[in-house]
Amino acid sequence: MKIGEASDQSGVSRKAIRYYESVKLIEAAGRTTAGYRDYSEKDVEILKFISRARGLGFSIPEVSALVDLWKDQNRTSAQVKELAMAHLQQIENKIAELQAMRDSLLPLVDRCPGDNNPDCAILNGLAQRK
Amino acid sequence: MKIGEASDQSGVSRKAIRYYESVKLIEAAGRTTAGYRDYSEKDVEILKFISRARGLGFSIPEVSALVDLWKDQNRTSAQVKELAMAHLQQIENKIAELQAMRDSLLPLVDRCPGDNNPDCAILNGLAQRK
DNA sequence: CTTGACCTTGCCCCTGGGGGAAGGCCCATT
DNA sequence: AATGGGCCTTCCCCCAGGGGCAAGGTCAAG
Numbered sequence: 001m002k003i004g005e006a007s008d009q010s011g012v013s014r015k016a017i018r019y020y021e022s023v024k025l026i027e028a029a030g031r032t033t034a035g036y037r038d039y040s041e042k043d044v045e046i047l048k049f050i051s052r053a054r055g056l057g058f059s060i061p062e063v064s065a066l067v068d069l070w071k072d073q074n075r076t077s078a079q080v081k082e083l084a085m086a087h088l089q090q091i092e093n094k095i096a097e098l099q100a101m102r103d104s105l106l107p108l109v110d111r112c113p114g115d116n117n118p119d120c121a122i123l124n125g126l127a128q129r130k
Numbered sequence: 131m132k133i134g135e136a137s138d139q140s141g142v143s144r145k146a147i148r149y150y151e152s153v154k155l156i157e158a159a160g161r162t163t164a165g166y167r168d169y170s171e172k173d174v175e176i177l178k179f180i181s182r183a184r185g186l187g188f189s190i191p192e193v194s195a196l197v198d199l200w201k202d203q204n205r206t207s208a209q210v211k212e213l214a215m216a217h218l219q220q221i222e223n224k225i226a227e228l229q230a231m232r233d234s235l236l237p238l239v240d241r242c243p244g245d246n247n248p249d250c251a252i253l254n255g256l257a258q259r260k
Numbered sequence: 261c262t263t264g265a266c267c268t269t270g271c272c273c274c275t276g277g278g279g280g281a282a283g284g285c286c287c288a289t290t
Numbered sequence: 291a292a293t294g295g296g297c298c299t300t301c302c303c304c305c306a307g308g309g310g311c312a313a314g315g316t317c318a319a320g
Contacts (some may be wrong), residue, residue: 014298019277034285036298045257052256057231059308060276076243077250081242084252088239091232098225101187105218112211120207122214126182127175130195134266144267153307164316166267190306197314261320263305268315285298290291 002032006039010047017047025064026049058087133164140177147177155180155194155201188217 029037056106111121159167241251
């Protein structure tokens with residue numbers, strides 16, 4: 001099948017598929033006589049795997065490692081778990097970072113009257129030396 | 131003062147200062163006879179303002195709008211509040227997105243034995259059609 | 261006068277693709 | 291047989307926010 005159908009079936013955009021090929025996350029697809037990329041059902045399964053992993057926030061190198069482990073019958077679940085736990089920690093860190101931003105910003109927003117006067121707690125908070 | 135001192139005092143890297151100038155977030159600094167950028171105390175205050183706004187996660191265009199409002203004596207606090215609340219919503223959205231990732235990934239990690247066998251709930255979860 | 265610390269511009273790199281241009285291919289309809 | 295539109299191809303620019311490095315200019319102290 002051609003890239004459009006592979007895209008529709010896998011949920012990965014055409015653009016992303018070509019990008020994944022360019023960064024060698026997936027193998028270069030075979031070509032038809034017309035020069036079109038040609039995909040098999042198996043290729044689509046790999047794309048779906050990648051799509052789900054990306055959806056969980058794994059970066060391209062991380063997804064690459066996951067795909068390699070998936071294909072490797074000699075893997076250990078410990079290897080996979082280590083990778084996933086490291087990613088989970090990154091997620092937790094980002095959540096904490098965003099919550100810290102929210103916790104800093106929220107009180108400023110609450111104290112800003114939001115009326116027609118120029119006085120604003122948000123600008124004051126940003127301007128003042130802490 | 132030159133860029134190095136302005137950087138030290140404001141907490142914004144030399145590189146970032148030049149970058150902010152190139153994207154017109156700040157005005158182009160004056161130059162000494164030797165061609166070095168020259169900063170005043172006021173410039174440093176603006177950089178500190180920017181640094182704090184960036185620390186709260188505001189994007190460059192958002193920071194630009196905040197700086198403009200800060201300088202504008204005819205602003206209304208409603209304008210500032212609107213901008214801040216929109217950003218706050220973006221933060222909340224990102225937090226929710228990351229929490230959803232965590233909530234999907236965590237049960238898989240918990241069910242992965244992490245031993246020397248290849249069977250792994252994480253890979254199974256990514257591979258299976260949902 | 262030399263040395264080292266600072267400054268300058270400029271270029272390529274990163275993430276993860278999106279958007280769009282210019283041109284080639286294929287199928288169905290007229 | 292021709293044509294139209296819907297695919298496909300490669301190529302390049304764009305986003306944030308700089309990092310890193312190169313080649314060279316400047317300045318103050320010893």
